[in-house]
Amino acid sequence: MGRGIILYQSKYGAARKYAGWLKEATGFEAVEVKQAEIGEVIRYDVIILCGGIYASGIAGISFLRKHFDRLKEKQVMVFAVGASPYDEKALEEVKTVNLKGELASIPLYYGRGMWDEEKMTWKDRTLCRMLKKAVAKKDPDTYEPWMKALMSADGKQCDWTDRSYLEPILKDLKKI
Secondary structure: OOOEEEEEEOOOOHHHHHHHHHHHHHOOEEEEHHHOOHHHHOOOOEEEEEEEEEOOEEOOHHHHHHHHHHHOOOEEEEEEEEOOOOOHHHHHHHHHHHOOHHHHHOOEEEEEOEEEOOOOOHHHHHHHHHHHHHHHOOOHHHOOHHHHHHHHOOOOEEEOOOHHHHHHHHHHHHOO
């Protein structure tokens, strides 16, 4: 497996939780992206970015973009965390938006996160409310998985994190 590091960026705690579980399972160091220094990161063979998905963007992906010329010889992986249930089509869209160009060959994994409007920033809460209003105008029979999740979480505190979401990345790490 080699020496590895987990870089994480978490707004509400789910990505940090997954990074902690990955650390336990692998023995890799876990560091917040904002604390990461490329001079240190390039000393590792395996780099895992664990970040939440916000408006289709993966938190922390800018670190990989900025430094990819120094990381391209490493085994880089991304573990994205979102509120929606796993959906292949939606994950492919996230990959298309975030892992394009040089980053296209980076494997992407997914784990379901948390939802708590009380902990959200005013901006995030407002955007979610606007999105819910737009979705509410649609026929519920036509909802995509993320729409169902959004509408069912309304006003609730939900924690969908589960170690089982780590199984695919851990399986692939054993191959390295």
